[in-house]
Amino acid sequence: MLLSIRRPFDFTCTMLSAIVFAHAWTSVLTAQSARTQSVAPLDPGRMVREITLAYEQGTELAVARQWRERLRGNDAARALLDGSLHRLAFQFADAERAYRRAAQDSAGPVGAYANAGIVTIAANRGDFVGALRNITALTTQMARAGDRAGLSEVLIAQAQLALRVVGIDSALTVLRTAERTLPDNAPTLRVRHQCASLQVAVRRGARIADSTWRRLGADAAPLGPRLRAECLFIRAQSLEAAGNAIGALAVMDTVAEWQIAARLWSGLSVTRQWQGSALVDLWLYKKARERLAEALMYAKRSGNTNAEAWAMHELGRFAQRLGASGDAARDLAIARRLFQASGDATALALATQASADGALWRGDLTVADSLYREAAPLSAVLAPLSRVGVLIARAEIARRQRDLLRSSALLDSAEVLGKASNMRFRLTDITYHRGVDDLVRGDAARAVVRLDSLLKRQNLVGPARFEVHSRLAEAFALQGRLDDGWKAFGNAKRVLDLWGAGRLQRSDKLALLQDRVFDWDRDLGFATMLARFATAGRNAEALAMAEWRRLRNREQSALQRGALAVDTKRLVGVTVSSVDTLALDPQRFIALARARLSPREAVLSFVVGAGNEPTTAFLLTRDTLQSIALSPIDSLVSAIERFNAFLQAGRVVAPLATELSRALIAPVLTHLPTGVTRLIVVPDGELHRLPFAALRHPSGEPLPFHLEVAIAPSVEDAIGSATRVARSGPNARAPRVLLVGAPRDMPLVSGTDRRWPALPGARAELQAISTQLDYTSRLDGRAATQEALAPRLAQGGALLHVATHAVADPTSFGRTGLIVQPSADDGGLLSTTTLSTLPMPFDLVVLSACSSGEGLMLAGQALHGLVSTVLDAGARGVIATRWRLDDTAIVPHMQRLYTLLLEDGDVVTALHRTRVEAMRAGVSPAIWANLDYFGDPTLQVVLQARTTSAWSRFTGNVWGWLRSIGGAD
Numbered sequence: 001m002l003l004s005i006r007r008p009f010d011f012t013c014t015m016l017s018a019i020v021f022a023h024a025w026t027s028v029l030t031a032q033s034a035r036t037q038s039v040a041p042l043d044p045g046r047m048v049r050e051i052t053l054a055y056e057q058g059t060e061l062a063v064a065r066q067w068r069e070r071l072r073g074n075d076a077a078r079a080l081l082d083g084s085l086h087r088l089a090f091q092f093a094d095a096e097r098a099y100r101r102a103a104q105d106s107a108g109p110v111g112a113y114a115n116a117g118i119v120t121i122a123a124n125r126g127d128f129v130g131a132l133r134n135i136t137a138l139t140t141q142m143a144r145a146g147d148r149a150g151l152s153e154v155l156i157a158q159a160q161l162a163l164r165v166v167g168i169d170s171a172l173t174v175l176r177t178a179e180r181t182l183p184d185n186a187p188t189l190r191v192r193h194q195c196a197s198l199q200v201a202v203r204r205g206a207r208i209a210d211s212t213w214r215r216l217g218a219d220a221a222p223l224g225p226r227l228r229a230e231c232l233f234i235r236a237q238s239l240e241a242a243g244n245a246i247g248a249l250a251v252m253d254t255v256a257e258w259q260i261a262a263r264l265w266s267g268l269s270v271t272r273q274w275q276g277s278a279l280v281d282l283w284l285y286k287k288a289r290e291r292l293a294e295a296l297m298y299a300k301r302s303g304n305t306n307a308e309a310w311a312m313h314e315l316g317r318f319a320q321r322l323g324a325s326g327d328a329a330r331d332l333a334i335a336r337r338l339f340q341a342s343g344d345a346t347a348l349a350l351a352t353q354a355s356a357d358g359a360l361w362r363g364d365l366t367v368a369d370s371l372y373r374e375a376a377p378l379s380a381v382l383a384p385l386s387r388v389g390v391l392i393a394r395a396e397i398a399r400r401q402r403d404l405l406r407s408s409a410l411l412d413s414a415e416v417l418g419k420a421s422n423m424r425f426r427l428t429d430i431t432y433h434r435g436v437d438d439l440v441r442g443d444a445a446r447a448v449v450r451l452d453s454l455l456k457r458q459n460l461v462g463p464a465r466f467e468v469h470s471r472l473a474e475a476f477a478l479q480g481r482l483d484d485g486w487k488a489f490g491n492a493k494r495v496l497d498l499w500g501a502g503r504l505q506r507s508d509k510l511a512l513l514q515d516r517v518f519d520w521d522r523d524l525g526f527a528t529m530l531a532r533f534a535t536a537g538r539n540a541e542a543l544a545m546a547e548w549r550r551l552r553n554r555e556q557s558a559l560q561r562g563a564l565a566v567d568t569k570r571l572v573g574v575t576v577s578s579v580d581t582l583a584l585d586p587q588r589f590i591a592l593a594r595a596r597l598s599p600r601e602a603v604l605s606f607v608v609g610a611g612n613e614p615t616t617a618f619l620l621t622r623d624t625l626q627s628i629a630l631s632p633i634d635s636l637v638s639a640i641e642r643f644n645a646f647l648q649a650g651r652v653v654a655p656l657a658t659e660l661s662r663a664l665i666a667p668v669l670t671h672l673p674t675g676v677t678r679l680i681v682v683p684d685g686e687l688h689r690l691p692f693a694a695l696r697h698p699s700g701e702p703l704p705f706h707l708e709v710a711i712a713p714s715v716e717d718a719i720g721s722a723t724r725v726a727r728s729g730p731n732a733r734a735p736r737v738l739l740v741g742a743p744r745d746m747p748l749v750s751g752t753d754r755r756w757p758a759l760p761g762a763r764a765e766l767q768a769i770s771t772q773l774d775y776t777s778r779l780d781g782r783a784a785t786q787e788a789l790a791p792r793l794a795q796g797g798a799l800l801h802v803a804t805h806a807v808a809d810p811t812s813f814g815r816t817g818l819i820v821q822p823s824a825d826d827g828g829l830l831s832t833t834t835l836s837t838l839p840m841p842f843d844l845v846v847l848s849a850c851s852s853g854e855g856l857m858l859a860g861q862a863l864h865g866l867v868s869t870v871l872d873a874g875a876r877g878v879i880a881t882r883w884r885l886d887d888t889a890i891v892p893h894m895q896r897l898y899t900l901l902l903e904d905g906d907v908v909t910a911l912h913r914t915r916v917e918a919m920r921a922g923v924s925p926a927i928w929a930n931l932d933y934f935g936d937p938t939l940q941v942v943l944q945a946r947t948t949s950a951w952s953r954f955t956g957n958v959w960g961w962l963r964s965i966g967g968a969d
Helices: 012-021 044-057 060-070 075-088 092-102 109-124 128-144 148-165 168-181 187-203 210-223 225-241 245-261 265-281 285-302 305-321 325-342 345-362 365-381 384-400 404-420 424-441 444-455 462-479 482-501 507-513 526-535 539-563 588-596 637-648 654-664 685-689 760-772 786-795 866-872 890-903 907-920 950-964
Strands: 601-607 615-620 625-630 678-682 708-711 737-740 777-779 797-802 817-819 829-831 842-847 855-858 862-865 877-881 931-935
Touching (some): 044 109, 092 109, 109 128, 109 148, 148 187, 148 345, 187 225, 225 245, 245 265, 265 305, 285 305, 345 365, 424 444, 462 482, 462 526, 482 526, 588 615, 588 625, 637 654, 685 855, 866 877, 866 931, 877 907, 890 907, 907 931
Antiparallel strands (some): 601 615, 615 625, 817 829, 855 862, 877 931
């Protein structure tokens, strides 16, 4: 895995700004240069130096007035002064116009300094290719003017631009030329040259002695905050390259203090972006998010498009780390476009690499390999750390494609480069991947030796040790050493528990769940290991491991949504299901099933893998636990997609239903005890997208004619032992019921200029339900705002019914949610990231909206969207839809559901009866197969029928109509 390598490895934008005053810190111009002025001897370097120092002290206007008096009649020099003031204020368009006026003095030093200003503006705008081209011409102009110090300054900047655009060797060549031109009495230039040389050395992977940095710091101290910040920034990069990220962050805090004091906003943007990226790698997500937001703000404030591109790049990486692949792809695409336009080869290579990483995380090997190959020609500008990371990632792709010879060759190349660059921690990474290659090859004994050697190293942090122990468990299982495999898996869990116990902040606990140190997919191979345990008859142990992984992924998704929340302060006190930190107990689920499952209930839990790994089904009843080996899920994904498409179109295609039923249900039902009438399904992977109620019984009849079907997120939920959020307020005699309808003013569809269509059927649905149920509160029309909803959601109750548009983005938490009335503070989307910050302690939540049961497939195993968000926020059960909903046709279906709930209260039975009645009545499967129940299958909801006089019903209907067109609650 790539760590800490996708940040800018130099400080070009900030350092290049020094060109504008060239050697202004060192000496006055030569007499020859002074004679080129038409009015009086003038030192433009001194002028720019004083203006720059005054800006850093906040007195630039007073100093500018003094210089204007001295420059009467010298239009070129006045234009240079104006350009400098505009540039310092980040008014680049005005600055460029002034500089071009000053550049008309082409034979004199004023013109040279004006051209230097133009080059600086080009670099700040991100046009590095243009800046490099112009600065090459500027060296000739400085040499012709006889300005040796100015020539040295320009050559140093040219080297820094070449480092970004061309590569390390070109930068070294220019720096050697600059060294020969350095004046004897120019301490500032010598320090700047040292900084630039060390910058190239750090890029090459060299280790710099502490004594060198101390001498440089002492030399830079009296030369002003700008130069001190530039050199110290490179020191921080050196610390990070050596693996000392904490030390690097501390140094960057000092850099930021100097930049803030001197109002160096462009440089501060780069510093904040670098800090944010480093904090992501340290799992400090809340602080990282704050730093990256600051980076984007300062970049826009300074007009520095290159810094803005870097901020977008790091925000993309941040979203990538949190599983929001769509947000990541969008931000990285923006960054790549800006970098490509600027000619910044280094940044373009890193952004392409980050995009490739995202594709590899998603499991899209073809796209990932294509992007890594696209970045290959740019590898000359990358640091060895980045190049080693790319080689390891490409080895991962080759291994998944079963090309182990190519994987081994790529790891060999990575090892050579890692040793040459003295990157010991990368060598640990390579050893791990060689061990995984051994596993794929079937050489479990060799894998055990490699992986065991890693555990003897003291520098492995919690997630790294977890991954090694997990792979050891797979190796032992491959050897048939199941006792050792069980012990290794327990060690892996224990390591992660201890690591997580040290993360005090809720947002920081993402380190426990999402971060990968070595592995791109730590679940790859897991299904194979479980199948070996199950085949050996060790079903209880296999189920215990499967459920621990399932709950870990569930908590991961809840924390990820919270980390992306708009207001992170709201996270405090929000309860989510948490992974049980007790020791793995293979008898736990058997004991709980015996105590809590009724004789008519059975739990069917699936574990699927990838790359043709076997699928295992666990059938848990009150008295038995059995495992059934099934076909790999890879062979069924296409059939599931086509099955859903036909159902959505209103057709049940018998061959598809039979194919899926024979592969997934029929082998299980042959083991089902007599008397079981309710099947609680716990899906995994792509099976989350399969409507099980539309499958066939072995008799050939629809499955619902024989069994009630419910969906549970985990076996914990299926047998009623998962953590619950405490109820507040409602009681059996006065149940709290909240009805939420569509907004009066539909917001714009994201990324378009069209609005969401009106939902007359949703309004009719809410009105019909409000005449059936005794409700506490109703929000629709202009009253259905986020601000109005939040306190009512927190109150909880027996029922929350929502009838509006839903957005189910399979790539983003932030763009998945419910459409509500827009306000000045939001765009009308109540997203899952916002919902995750709100407690929702309802017994039942009905999401009568299009595709409300869809979401983001995270970590390749679990589906996370509105349903998982609502369950994690405290709801016991959710009824949601799998595809688009006809807002008019669903109304009688919902009315019948509530009629049955008023009779009994058993949610699973009520939905089952509603479905069967619709099937027997010939209702389209687009309706009856669309709704599913997720959550606690034992849920009994207490509702009261609405009983009012004729006059009350009339006034209530009028008041409901007024609400729908914009009235208050």
